[in-house]
Amino acid sequence: MGERGLTPPDSKLANRRRQVGNPPDGPVATRLLSTAAHLFWRQGYTATSTRQLSETLGVQNATLYHHVKKKEDLLFEICRRALTNVLARARADVSEADDPRERVERFIHGHLSAILEDKDQHATMLTELRSLSVARRRQVVSMRDEYQDFIEQLLQEGQLAGIIRSDISTKVLTLGLLDLLNWAIFWFEERGELDVRALATDFARIYLDGASTHPRAGEGER
Amino acid sequence: MGERGLTPPDSKLANRRRQVGNPPDGPVATRLLSTAAHLFWRQGYTATSTRQLSETLGVQNATLYHHVKKKEDLLFEICRRALTNVLARARADVSEADDPRERVERFIHGHLSAILEDKDQHATMLTELRSLSVARRRQVVSMRDEYQDFIEQLLQEGQLAGIIRSDISTKVLTLGLLDLLNWAIFWFEERGELDVRALATDFARIYLDGASTHPRAGEGER
DNA sequence: CTGTCAAGCGAGCGCTCGCTCGGGAGGTCA
C-alpha cells in the first residue's frame, strides 16, 4: 500500500534498520514461523498476504522468498511443529504417572498447556489444514491420527483397568475429549481470571466425573 | 441482503435452464445460500471465489450480483441463519421438559442435531466469523452471546436444583459443553456407524456423568 | 400491444495475489 513513503531510497537501508531496530528485532529466520502463525491465526491463511507478512517482519516481500520456497511451506511447517510439540508434551507428562486415572489427568493438563501456551501455532494447525496441498495435508493428518491413537490407547488402558467406562466406545471418548480441550483455544484469554492450570483441573473434573452431581440421577437418591 | 429471494412463483424459468442443460436445478436464489455455505465450509470463505460459486450454481459471475450486493453478504446471512436456527431448536427442545437434568439432555440432543443436520451452515458460522466486517462480526457475536447466555441459564437452573455441580463456574461448564458439542462437526460422518442420536446420548453421558466409572469414592460429591 | 421488471449475460476494470528476477552489500577464507 503506502509503504513506499515510509522508507527512503537508501542503499544502506538494511544496515540502518538493523541498527535502529525498526521492526521487532532479531534475525528474520527466527521470527518467521511465529509471525506467520500469528497472522494466520488472526486472519486466516488465505486472507494473509505474503506482503503483509514481510511488512510485519520488516523486510521486503522478495526477502521472504530467500528463507522459504512457497507460502504454503510456512503453513506446513507450523502444522508439523504443532503436532510434534503436543505429542512430545503429552508423552512426557503421561509417563510421569502409573495410576491410570492420574495418567489421564496429566494428559489433560499437558495437552491444554501445550496448545494454550502457543495458541498461534496450534490454532493455525487446527483451522487451516484444508489450505495445504493434498499430499501435505495427508502427511499432517497422519501425524494427527498418530496423536489420536496415543490418546485412544491411554483411554483404553483406563477401560481395561476399570476406571474408564466401557459403555461408550473408545473412539467417541477420545474425540469428545479432544473436542473439549482443543477448542478452548477459541475463547481462552491469557489475561483472564482463569489460568491454564485451573482450567485444566476443571476440564479434568468435567470429563472424568461429569458436570452433574453424584450419584447419578435415577440411581438411588433423588 | 439476499432476503429478496423468497422464490418467485416458479415459472418456466427452471424449464429453460433445464433445457439448456445447466447444473443442479431450481431457481438460483434458493440454492444460493446453501451452495455458498457448502463451498465456504469445504474450502474456506476467502479461498472460495465468486466465480467458482457462480459456476457451481450454473450462472455467470455477473448474475450472482443480481441476487447479492457483496460476497460478504452471503457469509453474514449464513451466520445469522445458523444462529437463529440453533437457538430456536434449543429453546423448543428444552421447553419440552421440566426436570432440570432432562432439560440439559434435551438441549444436547437439540443442539447436536441442529448443527450436524446442516453442517455447511453451522461450520461456516463457527470457522469464518473473522472474515466478516467489524460491524457485522459484532452483530453475529452478540447473537452468539445471546445463545451462550441461554445455555448458561439452563445450567444455572441445574445448579440451583442441585443436579449440576457448583464447584465449577457456570461459565466454564457452558464453554466446556459447547466445545464438546460444536466440534463434532469436524469429524462426524453422516454415513458413519454412529448416528446423531446415538452420539448425542453418548455425549450427554460423558458430559453429565463423566467418562470415568462410578461412584468416585470420596470426592466429586456436592 | 406495450411498458416494466426480475433474471441473466459477456466483457472487462482496477487491483492484489504469489512469486521471480538480476543485482548489491558485507562477511569469510584461501
Added chain:
DNA sequence: TGACCTCCCGAGCGAGCGCTCGCTTGACAG
C-alpha cells in the same frame, strides 16, 4: 585480493480477485 556465500533489495510478471457495466430475454399487468 578476489571468489564465494548469505541476506536482502526494487521492480515487475501473469493470473486471478471482487465487482460493475450496458445490454438482452421472457413473463406479465394495464
